[in-house]
Amino acid sequence: MNGTDLLALLPEGWRRVPLKATCNFFVSNVDKHSFDDELPVRLCNYTDVYKNDRVSPDMELMAATATPQEIERFHLEVGDVVITKDSESWNDIAVPAYVEGTADDFVCGYHLAFIRPRKEVLDGRFLFRCLQSRPVALQLELEATGVTRYGLPKDSIGLAVLSLPPLPAQVRIANYLDGEIARIDGLIAEKERMLGLLEEKRAALISRVVTRGLDPNAPLKPSDQDWLGEVPAHWEVQPIKYLAVVGNGSTPSVENASYWSDDGYPWLNSSVVNEPLVIKASRFVTETALKECHLPKIQPPAVLVGITGQGRTRALSSLLGIEATINQHLAFIKPHCDALHPGYLCHWLGHAYAFLRSDSDGAGSTKGAITCEQLANMRIPVPPTGEQLEICAHIRKSLDVAEPLQSEIQNSLNLLMERRAALITAAVTGQIPLEELQP
CATH class of the missing domain: 3.90.220.20 (DNA methylase specificity domains)
Incomplete structure (x- = not known):
């Protein structure tokens, strides 16, 4: 055309x-x-x-x-x-x-x-x-x-x-959209409120079981961390570095064509932590980039953590389900022994999200960033391995019950968002006759 x-x-x-x-x-x-x-x-x-x-x-x-x-x-x-x-x-x-x-x-x-x-x-x-x-x-x-x-x-x-269009038509279209979009936004806000309540319930469930376990009668002891409170007496509290390797990656120069490939080694940026499980990459690097840029090859299972920025991705975590490398805005935590289950660690980091955000907002050169050293030295409660698996299974079972309702609400929200976008586009491109626009 x-x-x-x-x-x-x-x-x-x-x-x-x-x-x-x-x-x-x-x-x-x-x-x-x-x-x-x-x-x-x-x-x-x-x-x-x-x-x-x-x-x-x-x-x-x-x-x-x-x-x-x-x-x-x-x-x-x-x-x-x-x-x-x-x-x-x-x-x-x-x-x-x-x-x-x-x-x-x-x-x-x-x-x-x-x-x-x-x-x-x-x-x-x-x-x-x-x-x-x-x-x-x-x-x-x-x-x-x-x-x-x-x-x-x-x-x-x-x-x-x-x-x-002529200026009077612009004003008429703007008035119409202000009214219609306000009505749609009201419905969107209600759907988002419902999703928020479900997320609060999910977060509360995870926080409870990763800090207190599944036995409500288990004796407790101080964790020696004010923000964490008490944990079951039979759990260990250890720095992550005793149980896992912590590191991060880099971004190869975009000017060097020998570093990038359409079908090379998966390279991940910080957006992946918005998903609970990482199973695909949108960018790939070559073996040359892996060697010359000292990029880590991370074998699953491991946990990825967003470590920079003022957006919500800083301190978000997700499970790595594919072999991949990462950029400098991500850290990886790879357990090196059976004492720490990656699924439990990922759930626990979700509980620690607010603390990590607050801790990394402190003064100094690390403001707005979580360092690998901070993650490595972070002390976490570590249940026995079998109990970690039980905790993960309990969380999965609870989420399986809630997720259909969450999915239904999300689909309804998506339809409203699509309706909103389509209405705006139709109005400002002249697809709706002016005589039909009633503010």
Whole structure:
């Protein structure tokens, strides 16, 4: 289909224009550091945009500093749209949020760009919905470059093509979507609340059995760790390094073609810890990379742990089910004796998630990162091997009961999310007649 055919698909009065013809756009370089010779600001950060459809100074924002020139250049105004510019995943690029409030010290932060529509031709809320639509989002995702971290070039923002109706129609479409999406979001929130309750129940079950075992009458003893409390008296409490090998990997240079292959040795990044069991890889490295980059060959069963970043993957863990190597944002824990079962260890690390996050947020060079040394020295309660297996079986049996309901709710949630995305795309591309749009 050529450009003329695409134009023919638009309703009368609509036109396709590059974003740069209707907007100004800026890439921020204001970081999270504070300096005495700069002015205090409230910083709109990556997570503020990624997790919210709308941003304003009324949110809980990071306190930072910026120069007067930076404040003038990157100050956010009502009607702007902020997008994520960098991410560990290409499909998290250009996630938008609409700016619905402003203040003199409200500033766009690093890893973000913001787009300011020219109000005589483009409504900010319509632009926000265009950026949420699949055609525009896909254009920007495809422009992102990188292997382990993706970035959106500034020029690519301006080249994204919008389907643009007259301004009154933009406002009508934006009003309609605000109402419809609010109703769908209410249903989504209810489904997410139900999934959250199920997850709380799951976490409570796992926490109870990996810290107290299956016998409610077992005598207890102090674990000598305030956050952990008491554990069964017959359990050992030992550093992980006495029971397992701990290490991490690296990322071979993407410029060296001899390091990468379509069918080489599986290489994993930190996104894999979002799954309970890792059984496939999306990238592969060569034997040359394994040798020259000193990448570990990890044999299953082992446990992988996310060790860097401010996102949820830091401190998440999963079981490794395939032979693989890993990047520097992951650590592996490979038990070297029968005294520690990988399944029990993975469940226990799930219980320790909040502690690991808090512990790695401390001051110093390790802020926002868990080191292999921290993991190796971490003292964990170790039941007898047979009891570890019983604990894993008990957890599996309980999850088998809960997972069908969880799956049903998740499927319903997925359908709502698909409906939401399809409605936005249909409205901003002219597939819904204006006379049918009732706010």
